């Protein structure tokens with residue numbers, strides 16, 4: 211098959227140069243490098259859907275607040291490990307106004323991206339009880355979280371939630387939790403990569419089982435309020451971003467600034483721990499920490515060891531952004547809604563050319579249009595589709611690396627695709643369908 215939108219021979223040559231055993235199984239960063247190389251060699255622009263990075267400018271309020279803080283001299287001063295009081299206050303206000311939960315500022319911690327929040331939480335939570343040493347991932351999920359487990363030498367188990375939505379989730383979860391070795395559960399909501407969103411019923415099931423079995427729920431809200439089917443943008447007014455925190459006191463929330471405020475570069479996120487968990491004593495912690503108190507172990511043990519807190523100026527940036535958001539002066543959802551609008555158009559282009567949405571429903575409702583969507587094409591595995599797409603100037607990742615059992619699927623990220631590229635996308639998908647459709 212040589213009549214491809216991107217020069218067939220150059221693509222073959224670049225794949226060979228990278229010495230990849232399989233393009234479809236390559237990591238996100240390897241695909242990025244391969245596509246960079248092909249773009250340089252051919253002068254053609256790809257429809258780049260492989261990396262989940264923000265495609266919008268950083269929130270200006272944050273930039274201004276950070277510059278001002280740097281000018282006033284914060285760069286020379288160590289920040290408090292658990293965050294500066296002004297920021298802790300605004301995080302506490304934010305979760306009240308947008309999640310409708312009460313958390314003391316003490317239990318609201320800035321972290322070096324949600325990535326560090328996760329690392330710190332995995333490390334601490336798996337030491338609370340010597341018999342509970344395994345994290346349960348409700349997959350599909352973000353591959354780096356599993357890498358963090360491997361780096362830490364921690365155990366994990368996983369299952370794909372595709373066949374266990376709604377009431378079926380209870381029995382499935384309980385089959386793991388009743389064994390007594392699960393320390394914690396992790397999922398993202400909205401979900402990376404599938405963009406499914408748990409319903410209130412599912413969150414209630416998760417929360418109630420966490421209570422029953424004394425398991426910590428780690429809820430990753432990296433795409434906070436980005437289920438655009440509902441308007442979560444009004445501070446202090448329903449509807450609120452759904453959260454398990456309404457159903458259990460055993461929770462840690464990770465709220466990233468990377469996508470909601472397009473602030474990925476400054477590496478700042480929020481870890482919000484329920485007050486009950488923050489205060490709780492766990493004697494087994496004394497093996498690793500000076501205190502058996504969860505909050506103290508997290509702050510003065512784990513976060514101190516990892517980075518001694520979060521960059522001072524970035525904390526000012528986030529405090530500035532949150533203050534404006536909390537006061538109703540900055541509607542961040544109006545800005546990121548663009549992702550959902552692009553997804554709607556792009557999904558249609560795929561469907562019109564013979565593709566299917568893989569994770570397509572939240573119980574009875576169609577899934578939202580947002581940052582990611584998942585697609586398949588009859589007769590191909592996800593890995594094969596990724597390999598073929600490279601010749602058509604389209605890059606994405608296979609669901610294979612996300613813990614999904616839907617091996618026919620790939621994940622498409624809309625953020626870096628410009629609207630001006632939609633005609634190219636349409637042309638390339640048409641060509642693909644011409645070549646492979648039956």
Ligand SMILES: Cc1ncc(COP(=O)(O)O)c(C=O)c1O
Nearest residue numbers: 323324325352398402432466468
């Ligand atoms: C589900 C999920 N969690 C966490 C992160 C990392 O967030 P941060 O940039 O705040 O470290 C991402 C980023 O893509 C993500 O998709």
